[in-house]
Amino acid sequence: MIDTVRQTIVPQTPDLDVTAFADPMFTSVIGQFLLDNYKLWLLGIGLVVLLVAWLPLLLKKLPLSLPIIFVGMGMAIFAWTPLAQFSPHPVESPVLIEKASEFIVIISLMGAGLKIGRPLSWRGWNLTIRLLAIVMPLTILFIALSGLWILGLPLASTLLLGACLAPTDPVLASDVQIERPDSEDSDEARFALTSEAGLNDALAFPFVHLALAASAASLTGGVLAEWLWHDVxxxxxVGALVGTFGGWLLGQIIYRLPQD
Known part of the structure; x- marks a missing residue:
């Protein structure tokens, strides 16, 4: 099939070097796989779009969420279909896993942020501030202590475990969050969970860096001082300033510029 398509696009002639027109869609293993299963890809994408629209109605009264369903589908696809040969492994493809994780986190946090319509104020965001500044650091501390005393893990491992488990997941907790900015069920509990989930990953990252520092060397006063200045x-x-200015600028572009 590949040779037939190549002959159609670039006819073979004695004076023509076909390799000069090599297309990765023809020459790479992944490209050939995509071409051979093109109709199946279209069918799969169509089914996913339909499920995104239909499954929330079915899952409303069930203890399941849409992300869990799609995580299970992804595991099944990369385990029991021909796509298993392209399944990325954290050890074999660490950069791909890292970039994919960053992309997914950014999309998830943006989705949580877009649900919030409450203006920024101390009174309105007081509960969120307490969750971020008090509850989350204490949760990281208690998880780290539990890992040290109960599981017997090294300090770096317990810090990393606490930094990963303490933040509220913006995707898995979506069923108890605000559905949209003008939602009628935007009570304090839902608002606190949504706003905290949208901000907590940024505040958890310094503790991840502290765990990495602890794995590389002992936590001396100099290491902690460097961590407090550079990572915290x-x-x-800088992240808060850039995010605030970027959000303000985007708001100006969307709501202040002429609409006609």
Whole structure:
């Protein structure tokens, strides 16, 4: 099939070097796989679109969420179909896994943020601030202590475990969050869970970096001082400023520019 398509697009002639027109869709293993299963890809994408629209209605009264369903579908597809040969492994493809994880986290956090329609104020966001500034660090601390005393893990491992488990997941907790900015069920509990889920990953990252520092060396005063300045003050400060300015600028572009 591939040779037939190549002959159709680039006819073979004695004076023509076909390799000069090599297309990765023809020459790579993944490209050939996509071409050979093109109709199945279209069918699969169509089914996913239909499920996104239809499954929430079915799952309303069941203890399941749409993300869990699609995680299970992804596991099944990469385990029991020909796609298993392209299944990325964290050890074999660490960069791909890292970039894919970053992309997924950004999309998830943006989705949580877009649900919030409450103006920023100390009174309105007081509960969120307490969850982020008090509850989450204490949760990280208690998980780390439990890992040390109960599981016998090294300090770096317990810190990393706490930093990963303490933040509320913006996707898995979507069923108890605000559905949209003008939603009538936007009570304080739902707002707190939604806003905290949209911000907690940024505040958990310094503890991930602290765990990495602890794995590389002992946590001396110099290491902690460097961590407080570079990972907490500098990175969080610059991130907050850039995010605030970017959000304000985007709001100006969307709501202030002429609509006609």
């Amino acid at each position: 003050a500098w990175r969080l400060g």
